[in-house]
Amino acid sequence: MATLIHRFLASSLLLSGLLIISSLSAQTLQIDSLKANYLEGFIDFVWRDGKELPTPTHVGVVGDSDMASLLVNLSKSSSNKRAIIVSQIAMEDFIHASTCGYDLIFVGSGHKKNWPQFFEQTSTCRALIVGEEKGFIKAGGTIELIVLKNRLRFCVDNSKLNEQGIKLSSKLLELAIEQP
Numbered sequence: 001m002a003t004l005i006h007r008f009l010a011s012s013l014l015l016s017g018l019l020i021i022s023s024l025s026a027q028t029l030q031i032d033s034l035k036a037n038y039l040e041g042f043i044d045f046v047w048r049d050g051k052e053l054p055t056p057t058h059v060g061v062v063g064d065s066d067m068a069s070l071l072v073n074l075s076k077s078s079s080n081k082r083a084i085i086v087s088q089i090a091m092e093d094f095i096h097a098s099t100c101g102y103d104l105i106f107v108g109s110g111h112k113k114n115w116p117q118f119f120e121q122t123s124t125c126r127a128l129i130v131g132e133e134k135g136f137i138k139a140g141g142t143i144e145l146i147v148l149k150n151r152l153r154f155c156v157d158n159s160k161l162n163e164q165g166i167k168l169s170s171k172l173l174e175l176a177i178e179q180p
Helices: 002-044 065-077 091-095 112-121 158-163 170-175
Strands: 046-048 057-062 084-089 104-107 128-131 143-148 151-156 166-168
Touching (some): 002 128, 002 151, 057 091, 065 084, 091 112
Parallel strands (some): 057 104
Antiparallel strands (some): 046 166, 143 151
16 A cells, blocks of 8 residues: 555656646747747837848847747748748857848857857847847847746847947837846
């Protein structure tokens, strides 16, 4: 009888552990999906040199294959008439590239050590540069995605945008928060 109780307790603990892991995985997927929607939305509310971003809009995703896949799927299923071309790029390849060629660049987490070379490479890129890691704007990015109180928010560096001739709509700027 004691063995049966121990097996039941062990099975219950294992099942609850799996449920917690599953829940965390679902939350991560939901946040990543929201980030992809934000990135697509940013494209519609950005002007460079007083003009909308070109169609097709070229989006580079640095080091985050899941985000690249989400953006590709979103661009295929979106009711948005703007064509989006998504390319996944390794950070090392981007740092050594001779040209930028992107209208929006998303930098996934885990690349902080490469930020100095990345921002040096993108200094003349004139692209909206979005990251999800803390300190991204201070390091040279234009938009930083932040999760606060289980809500996805973003900060904007207007001076960096102005330097690059990029303007965000006033409605988008109203949604931005101050850097925490």
